[in-house]
Amino acid sequence: MLRHDQPGRQDAAPECRMLRRRPAVYASVYAPCEGRDWWWLAYICPWCGSGHLGRARSEAEIPGARRSRCGRAVYVHVARTYRGRLPREVA
Numbered sequence: 001m002l003r004h005d006q007p008g009r010q011d012a013a014p015e016c017r018m019l020r021r022r023p024a025v026y027a028s029v030y031a032p033c034e035g036r037d038w039w040w041l042a043y044i045c046p047w048c049g050s051g052h053l054g055r056a057r058s059e060a061e062i063p064g065a066r067r068s069r070c071g072r073a074v075y076v077h078v079a080r081t082y083r084g085r086l087p088r089e090v091a
């Protein structure tokens with residue numbers, strides 16, 4: 001038995017510490033469209049209660065640590081992604 005391998009316990013501590021300073025937000029994500037190359041996201045800020053917008057160059061850059069518009073740290077999770085009606089070919 002591997003006594004050092006206890007992922008549940010080992011991973012829990014740093015994650016808890018991080019989440020206390022960076023509350024999770026669940027964002028709606030909007031794929032690029034005609035005339036807009038950036039990915040956009042929208043979420044309700046746990047700090048100030050407002051809706052904030054953010055953007056990213058690619059879908060992969062959206063989840064994770066981010067600074068909200070009001071200057072506080074948040075941790076973005078993708079709640080849902082709006083890709084539009086047509087699949088977008090690479091421009």
Ligand SMILES: [Zn+2]
Nearest residue numbers: 045048068070
């Ligand atoms: Zn805010």
